[in-house]
Each structure stands twice: as C-alpha cells, then as structure tokens.
Amino acid sequence: xxxxxxxxxxxxxxxxxxxxxxxxxxxxxxxxxxxxxxxxxxxxxxxxxxxxxxxxxxxxxxxxxxxxxxxxxxxxxxxxxxxxxxxxxxxxxxxxxxxxxxxxxxxxxxxxxxxxxxxxxxxxxxxxxxxxxxxxxxxxxxxxxxxxxxxxxxxxxxxxxxxxxxxxxxxxxxxxxxxxxxxxxxxxxxxxxxxxxxxxxxxxxxxxxxxxxxxxxxxxxxxxxxxxxxxxxxxxxxxxxxxxxxxxxxxxxxxxxxxxxxxxxxxxxxxxxxxxxxxxxxxxxxxxxxxxxxxxxxxxxxxxxxxxxxxxxxxxx
Numbered sequence: 001x002x003x004x005x006x007x008x009x010x011x012x013x014x015x016x017x018x019x020x021x022x023x024x025x026x027x028x029x030x031x032x033x034x035x036x037x038x039x040x041x042x043x044x045x046x047x048x049x050x051x052x053x054x055x056x057x058x059x060x061x062x063x064x065x066x067x068x069x070x071x072x073x074x075x076x077x078x079x080x081x082x083x084x085x086x087x088x089x090x091x092x093x094x095x096x097x098x099x100x101x102x103x104x105x106x107x108x109x110x111x112x113x114x115x116x117x118x119x120x121x122x123x124x125x126x127x128x129x130x131x132x133x134x135x136x137x138x139x140x141x142x143x144x145x146x147x148x149x150x151x152x153x154x155x156x157x158x159x160x161x162x163x164x165x166x167x168x169x170x171x172x173x174x175x176x177x178x179x180x181x182x183x184x185x186x187x188x189x190x191x192x193x194x195x196x197x198x199x200x201x202x203x204x205x206x207x208x209x210x211x212x213x214x215x216x217x218x219x220x221x222x223x224x225x226x227x228x229x230x231x232x233x234x235x236x237x238x239x240x241x242x243x244x245x246x247x248x249x250x251x252x253x254x255x256x257x258x259x260x261x262x263x264x265x266x267x268x269x270x271x272x273x274x275x276x277x278x279x280x281x282x283x284x285x286x287x288x289x290x291x292x293x294x295x296x297x298x299x300x301x302x303x304x305x306x307x308x309x310x311x312x313x314x315x316x317x
Contacts, residue, residue, distance in 0.1 A: 024257055031250045032266045036273030038243035039111035042103050043282055045235040048228040050220035051103040052212065054236055059095055059208040061240025066202040066248070073198060080203050086192055087203030088211075093185035095208035098178035105178070108171030110284040115274030116294045117175035119267055123149035123300055124183035145303030152296030155289055197252040205244070267301055 020028070045054045070079075080087065098118075106114050123146050153176065192200050216222060251266075271294060278284040 024254065027250055027254055028266055029269065031247060031254065032269030033273045034243050034247040034250070035266065036115060036270045037277060038239055038247075039102075039106065039115045039274045040277040040281065041235040041239045041243060042106050043111045043278070045228075045232045045239070046103070046107060048232040049236065050216075050222065050225070051107060052100060052216040053220045053222040053225075054103055054239070055096070055099040056209070056212040056216040056222075057236045058099065058239040058244055059091075059205045059212060061237065062244035062248070063202070063205040063209045065241065065245045066198070066205060069249075070198055070202045075196075075199055075202070079199055080206060083192070083195060083199075083203060084207065086195075087200070088207045089188060090185060090192065090200065091204040091207035091211060093181050093188060094204055096211050097181040098185075099208075100212075101174040101178040101181070105171040105174035109168055109175070110278055110286060111282060112271070112275035112278035112284055112286050113172070113290055114175050115271045115278075116290060116297065117153070117172055118179055118182070119271050119294075119297055119301070120149055120153055120176070121179045121182040121186075122267055123297070124179050125186045128183050128187055141303050145300040147300070148303060149297050149300030152293040152300065155293040155296065197255065201248045201252065268298060 042054060049057075102114060102118065105117075126142050126146055189200075195203075275286065279286065
C-alpha cells in the first residue's frame with residue numbers, strides 16, 4: 001500500500017479538479033495491481049522464508065534501486081543524511097511496522113482479507129488527523145464514512161472475537177495495527193512536504209533497511225536457513241522490484257500529474273486485485289462476512305472522498 005500516504009494526506013482535504021486522462025487511469029490500475037500483488041507475493045514467499053526476512057529483503061532491494069536512481073537524478077548522500085531523523089521515523093511508521101505486521105498477519109489469514117483490512121488506512125488517517133491537526137477536522141460526510149468503515153471492520157472480525165482470540169483474529173489485528181501505522185505515517189509525512197518525493201522514498205527505505213537488519217538477524221537467523229525454492233526467491237524479488245520500487249515511482253508520478261485526491265482512488269482498487277489473485281491463484285476462500293465488511297469499508301471511503309456527493313449536488317459542499 002505502500003508509502004504511499006505521506007503526500008496523499010498532505011492535501012487530502014482539497015478538492016482536485018483535475019480530470020484524469022486514459023494514461024493516468026492505466027497507471028492507477030497498474031499501481032493497484034502492484035500493491036495488491038504484494039499480498040500475493042508475501043503469501044508465496046512465506047512458504048519457505050520467515051516474515052521479517054521477507055520484509056528486510058523487500059526494503060533492501062528497493063533501497064539499492066532507489067539509491068541508484070537518486071544518484072542519477074542528482075541527489076547526494078549528504079541529502080539523505082540531512083533529513084535522516086525524519087526518514088528514520090517515516091521508515092519505521094511507513095515500512096518497518098506495517099510491512100512486518102502485514103507479513104506476520106498473513107501467516108494466519110488470507111492475502112485477500114489482509115488487503116481489505118489495510119484498505120481501512122484512510123479511515124484511521126482521518127480519525128487521527130481530526131485529533132492531531134488543526135486543519136483536517138471531520139465533516140459530516142467524513143464522519144459517516146468513518147462510521148461505515150468501523151462497522152465494516154467490526155463485521156469482519158466481530159464474530160471470531162466473540163468465539164475467542166483465534167489465529168484469524170490475531171492476524172486481522174496485526175493488519176489493523178499496520179493500518180494505524182500507515183495513518184500515523186501520513187500525518188507525520190506532512191512535515192516532509194518540502195523534501196523531494198524521490199528523496200523521501202529513498203530515505204525511508206534506506207533507514208528501514210538499517211532498522212530491520214539487526215531485528216531480522218536476531219529473530220529469523222536468515223543466514224542459517226536453507227536456500228529457499230525459486231518461487232519464494234522470485235516472490236521476494238518481485239516484492240522489492242515491483243511492489244515497492246516500481247510502485248513508488250508510479251505513485252509519485254501520479255501525484256505530480258493527477259494530484260493526491262485522484263491518486264487516493266487506488267485505495268478502492270487494491271483489495272480487488274489482491275482478492276482476485278488470492279482466490280484464483282492461491283485458491284483462498286473469503287467468507288461472506290468479509291465481502292460485506294469490504295462493501296461497508298468501500299462505502300465509507302466513497303463518503304470520505306466526497307466526489308460522489310459533488311456529482312449529485314455539484315453546488316454544495
């Protein structure tokens with residue numbers, strides 16, 4: 001999802017009048033597939049590689065590629081050092097915590113279900129923004145959206161919670177914590193508004209790699225593991241190259257061309273691609289309550305987005 005949120009939440013409150021072209025819509029769909037595919041790749045990699053090792057490899061690959069791109073774009077190592085504290089916090093909130101918790105959560109739940117839960121990130125972002133900022137207060141429409149989203153999440157995990165803390169509930173809770181972290185990253189990311197987006201992306205994955213190396217070595221002992229099969233290795237490589245590096249580059253391109261409000265539409269599309277991959281390729285089974293929960297979450301996001309209301313009543317806020 002990744003990383004995603006820092007610039008999105010910076011002007012999420014504004015109404016973007018830009019009409020997206022066909023090429024921009026194609027890029028948006030590709031981005032949703034790349035981020036939706038990350039849940040699929042994680043599920044495949046987990047068959048032979050421990051969770052934190054997967055996350056470390058993902059950010060390490062992205063850090064190498066993005067640092068090379070940054071150098072060719074004219075950035076220097078001193079540019080990263082200058083903002084290292086901010087990149088450290090962003091790396092923790094936007095990569096280390098959510099990537100790790102999503103991957104750990106997927107050891108217990110399906111990839112499609114994980115993607116639905118992560119799609120709640122904008123809902124939590126608005127809740128936190130209302131409490132922690134002065135200029136992003138909840139309106140009636142946004143409040144309705146948040147309530148619908150919370151109902152959707154409650155529907156998905158409520159039944160299992162009554163029965164007790166099963167593995168499914170633990171996995172779902174981990175994914176929700178990841179959503180909280182993404183939301184906090186979006187709010188903190190407003191402080192990085194003056195820093196070039198490519199430098200921010202490079203800095204946060206670089207600091208994420210530094211943070212994860214000792215953690216993964218201590219917990220997973222990856223150097224002592226046997227060589228994974230080709231499918232797992234290609235899945236990790238795809239996570240780093242496609243779902244992180246390429247996704248970042250497309251995301252930032254869309255931000256510049258389409259604006260944050262239009263780019264936020266990817267939130268609606270990610271669960272669709274993740275669900276299709278999970279069901280068709282991994283043969284996952286998603287229960288009826290999860291589909292109903294996703295429906296409520298999407299209604300909530302549409303309410304928060306507001307453009308449906310603007311089409312119905314274009315002259316009213």
